[in-house]
Amino acid sequence: NAGVIQTPRHKVTGKGQEATLWCEPISGHSAVFWYRQTIVQGLEFLTYFRNQAPIDDSGMPKERFSAQMPNQSHSTLKIQSTQPQDSAVYLCASSLGLGENTLYFGAGTRLSVL
């Protein structure tokens, strides 16, 4: 079990460019979560899926952020027209989604918007 895999580990974009972040959850996990982490705000919830269906996207900045889960083995987070305030570590996590719902986090993607 390789754990939750996130790619790329680091991404640098210019202001106004698009960034796509990838996540491969642990096989057999039905719930997939996206969080972002900054020093000032800490860990902020963005969105989550259960059995590939979007359940709660209340943490997503609506205009430029979108998330997809086209199949059970990967999810993407897309940020259009990136801004410097989007700079953060974006974390993906997965869990069984039932019973003891322990979250397992990936190593994160550090996004830097210049």
Add this chain to the structure above:
Amino acid sequence: GQQVQQSPASLVLQEGENAELQCNFSTSLNSMQWFYQRPGGSLVSLFYNPSGTKQSGRLTSTTVIKERRSSLHISSSQTTDSGTYLCAMEPGTGSNRLTFGKGTKFSLIP
């Protein structure tokens, strides 16, 4: 408002001392989870603790739902325990979404 209050924000102890970290929550709870993070590292799950006490080695987690608090006790702390400890609550609403505290930055003096 902030649903999870974590304290202290930072803690510096000498090696060998015991540490007590606290989380208070303001809404109904399904579970409390505790995580550990090294600087620049990923979050590692320590405990899934909906209620009562759980122990793993030198770490003990206690969740008291009636008092709306959860604690993490580190006994005989070692330099390898340094890092940030975060608690996260899963609400009792059926949502799997976790709300995190701001974390306790824990440092050890050899």
